[in-house]
Amino acid sequence: MRTLTILPGDGIGPEVMESVTEVLKAVKAPFEFEYADAGEEEFARNGDLLPQKTLDAIAKSKLAIKGPTSTPKGGGHKSINVRLRQHFDLYANVRPVKSPPGVKCVNANADLTIVRENTEDLYTGDERMVDENTAESIKRITKGGSARIARYGFELARRLKKTKVAIVHKANIMKMSDGLFLRTAMEVAAEFPELKVYDLIVDNCSMQLVTRPEQFEIIVTQNLYGDILSDLCAGLVGGLGIVPGANIGKDVAIFEAVHGSAPDIAGQGKANPTALLQSAVMLLQHVGEMDKAAAVQRAVYASLVNPLVCTGDLGGKGSTKTFTAAVVANLKG
Numbered sequence: 616m617r618t619l620t621i622l623p624g625d626g627i628g629p630e631v632m633e634s635v636t637e638v639l640k641a642v643k644a645p646f647e648f649e650y651a652d653a654g655e656e657e658f659a660r661n662g663d664l665l666p667q668k669t670l671d672a673i674a675k676s677k678l679a680i681k682g683p684t685s686t687p688k689g690g691g692h693k694s695i696n697v698r699l700r701q702h703f704d705l706y707a708n709v710r711p712v713k714s715p716p717g718v719k720c721v722n723a724n725a726d727l728t729i730v731r732e733n734t735e736d737l738y739t740g741d742e743r744m745v746d747e748n749t750a751e752s753i754k755r756i757t758k759g760g761s762a763r764i765a766r767y768g769f770e771l772a773r774r775l776k777k778t779k780v781a782i783v784h785k786a787n788i789m790k791m792s793d794g795l796f797l798r799t800a801m802e803v804a805a806e807f808p809e810l811k812v813y814d815l816i817v818d819n820c821s822m823q824l825v826t827r828p829e830q831f832e833i834i835v836t837q838n839l840y841g842d843i844l845s846d847l848c849a850g851l852v853g854g855l856g857i858v859p860g861a862n863i864g865k866d867v868a869i870f871e872a873v874h875g876s877a878p879d880i881a882g883q884g885k886a887n888p889t890a891l892l893q894s895a896v897m898l899l900q901h902v903g904e905m906d907k908a909a910a911v912q913r914a915v916y917a918s919l920v921n922p923l924v925c926t927g928d929l930g931g932k933g934s935t936k937t938f939t940a941a942v943v944a945n946l947k948g
């Protein structure tokens with residue numbers, strides 16, 4: 616048995632996390648659950664967004680699954696995700712984008728993985744007011760950070776038996792920062808001669824993703840571009856209720872869906888747990904439980920084809936609970 620730290624998070628987080636724990640129990644995953652708090656609701660309870668005891672728990676277990684946490688716009692606290700990713704140096708954000716069976720998709724042929732650098736770039740929120748009418752954000756890109764995310768992407772391509780990796784950037788305009796990222800990625804690519812590594816400017820990549828996503832296998836990109844492209848890709852394959860993710864570091868891994876805390880539907884039983892369930896599939900793969908991972912994936916797919924159990928975001932008539940019950944039933948059946 617291995618300890619799995621569970622952070623239910625804010626908004627729909629606890630609802631979709633309950634679905635995941637039920638399914639993990641049903642598949643007899645070898646985890647001992649240990650709950651830890653983080654988020655605005657924890658702040659309201661105890662005055663701390665990300666308590667030290669939560670950081671200590673993750674540092675000890677090295678393995679966590681996290682529900683979304685809310686971050687205020689244009690002021691207030693720094694994102695808990697950014698803090699967690701920096702604290703544990705979770706440098707690779709891996710987001711597989713695949714059109715699931717039964718789901719009405721904008722494009723049913725998408726099957727790609729976004730590998731997003733997770734610790735640098737504008738996304739660190741390193742900003743200052745120059746004067747009251749002028750604000751600056753620091754885009755910091757390092758050779759080391761670029762090299763390790765590129766290597767992660769190429770090694771993932773090897774593991775998944777893929778042949779093509781696109782490096783996505785805007786080095787035509789940000790010649791220094793994105794130029795360094797692109798140059799470094801191409802240097803590392805020389806160590807992977809069997810892969811076709813090519814580069815694409817992020818605006819063109821966005822258009823290509825909408826029109827012909829099937830051309831992409833692996834996309835390696837910077838933090839902010841990866842954030843935006845992930846949601847674009849979610850839109851292709853059925854929405855934010857579908858796409859899973861993993862934050863991977865040298866020692867610690869934290870699994871979470873791409874979506875946020877969805878305050879508009881929180882507490883109503885409407886949240887689609889598929890994205891977090893598929894994050895749990897990635898978690899099971901991460902710990903080497905390939906059979907259990909495949910079983911959960913199969914059960915999720917088998918449930919997605921039944922509109923009576925699916926949630927409303929997929930045009931279904933069901934709820935978080937009916938979908939979860941269907942996944943559990945399909946695991947047994």
Ligand code: NAI
Pocket residue numbers: 627631682683684685686687696855856857871872873874875876877878879880885886887888890926928
């Ligand atoms: P969001 O992803 O929470 O919601 C966008 C839209 O997608 C909403 O209409 C929502 O109802 C829908 N949606 C999202 N997940 C869904 C699901 N599982 N099932 C059905 N519908 C779903 O994005 P938004 O509204 O921009 O952000 C809300 C809060 O979440 C913000 O405070 C933001 O900072 C935070 N956030 C947290 C993330 C994390 O913790 N990983 C990631 C993204 C946003």
